[in-house]
Amino acid sequence: MEHQYSDRIVRLLQLYLLGDITEEERQELEDWCEEAPRNRKLFEQICQEDLFSKERYVYEKINDTKAFSVFEKRVRKVSSRSIGNWWKYAAVLLFPILVVGSWKLMHETEQVSIVASSVAPIQPGCSQAVLVLDDGRKVFLKEEEEGVISEDKEITVTGEKDRLVYTSSEGKNVDEIRFNELEVPRGGEYKVRLADGTLVYLNSATRMKYPVKFDEKERKVYLSGEAYFEVAKDPERPFFVEMEGVEVRVYGTSFNVNTHQEGNIQTVLVKGSIGVKVLSSGMESVIRPGQMAEFKQGNTKVDVKDVNVAVYTDWKDGIFRFENQRLEDILAVLSNWYDMNVFYQTVSVKELHFSGYMERYKDVSVILEAITLSTGVTFSIQGKTIIVSK
Template sequence: MENQYPDRIVHLLQLYLLGDITKEERQELEVWCEEKVRNRQLFEQICQEDLFSKERFVYEKIDDTKALRTFEKHVRKVSARGIGRWWKYAAVLLFPILVVGSWKLIYEVEQVPVVTTSVSQIQPGCSRAVLVLDDGRKVFLKEEDERVISEDKGITVTGEKDRLVYTSSEGKNVDEIRFNELEVPRGGEYKVRLADGTLVYLNSATRMKYPVKFDEKERKVYLSGEAYFEVTKDPKRPFLVEMEGVEVRVYGTSFNINTHQKGNIQTVLVKGSIGVKVLASGMESVITPGQMAEFKQGNAKVDVKDVNVAVYTDWKDGIFRFENQRLEDILTVLSNWYDVDVFYQTVSVKELHFSGYMERYKDVSVILEAITLSTGVTFSVQGKTIIVSK
């Protein structure tokens, strides 16, 4: 009976997360939670975010019996060491059954441990950036950096913990447009509150050029990388974001832009309304909340489709969320955040597709081990290089 118990609890947890649990099964799960403090802690840990209603279609495609059998096998392997190791992986991917392969479920493989040579050199990203002032001077910004950086022509630039703040003591009139540039390196993130009150979250490997003070006609910034915008409403002055070949026009809204994929620009709208214009053709597409406009270099217009917005925006809240994404794209995201290089010994694994989520600030070895536990893809870490094989 002892060996039958773990898979029963896993099954009840899965039913609960999918919303298909009966009253009797819920009572059975509650009894288990009350038996030990660590049981209750595990239950609360894996239920701490409302992820499942949004991604239910992923779970419904899974072969429950096969997934539970394999997960139960892994649980037995670690049972002698207690629930701590199982809990660690549950907190990363909410069970291996949430990870889906590109053409079938890959649960028959044996677990292969991650080689973590010098893994201590790899750390999660933190708040850091470089501010380039209009006279060319560079100011290095870091977490908890609170100071007045610049006071000039009615504009004060202040560092406030994890962000820059621009404030103006004058009216809207400006004699000349002066630009600053904020560069966020790999392994960094930063925020900036522009002179009009707009808040911008800049992800790793991102650069944004912007006026220290906007003129009366428009508010225009230039972006390379990934950023989330919360734009202050101003009907008289549209807010414009220009990238390579594309311009986004908005009057007051929240949206995410990502240019990290070469030749591909993705704009996802959270609320409000924006127009995405292809500069070469002049064609503009207006998208509504819950939609993504995707531009591929060489096209005359953007492709618009409905998406799960959280997949594209949760990074700013400390979560990596992936929905049927290629392993290569996932590792590109991780390489920017952890400031590492990735080398593929087995090229074919790039095309595996996965869905799941993980905390952005976790140790990289926990994330890599969770992927290995689920798929059999192996990682060896040499210095600040992750080597991927099958």
């Protein structure tokens, strides 16, 4: 029974989410949900308000008849697969399938499976980092790292599972500003709670330099890579994040900064208020929640625009969320997280655009097969290298 439902159910889910479902189709979908607990679970997962409502405007622009026609052709070519395999990809595929009509380029594919070498599979990232203490010593941090790492009269540094915690002595007087650096490699992520109580989520390929204890005037850290900040409120001491050519000023708020794209720095505000200043010109722009300030090297000011903040912040909650992004940019994100390299046999596929929602901790082959099913791009894995072609 489930074999004959696979493509039909995807269609019913599409109609339901777009609000175009008839009463008969709604009942058919409800009957399917009642057949098995996993059916109901999947239905509830993809209908979560915080998942779908933010992307609804994208779906409403879709030529869904054309999109589903393309999908049907591909499903028939893999119909010999078990329903277990179909289910394996469902959570990843449903959103890419629904938006396939908005991608710039579509090709049919005769092969869905990913060709891989016999080398150990590419693994998703995990909690890991290197702490560089002020005396130059390095401490390699892994998940479940617990216990006191460093201690003196001013500060105690403790490992607590997936994060570092700095506990400061009373008072804001500092005898001498001392810095630590936290380096997160490709294939890693880590958190740190600074001495003032600010919590920072560090993404893959990120480095942050910061005082072990802030002085009484200001709180400033230096960042390269991507991080999400939940800044502790302290009206008397503004918090600064300095990157190459840009400084973010904040008193107490949540925001994401990203310097991974060469020559481009993005700052996205979730709540509160921040100022983004171009250091070369001194020009500062104040942005509101739901906005992004983007700085391109060589400019004298930042560009401010409204964005869907979830696209830029869901990584910290274990989610990849892409919104009409180029395949090259998507694979750049994946390469940092999975610590892999990407080689393009067909350069034109870099310009494919993709919108989707995927779990960050899935096997990379599941994500790649989702893209293959929806765009016709093929991937092969050779060791730690992904080869991309039509």
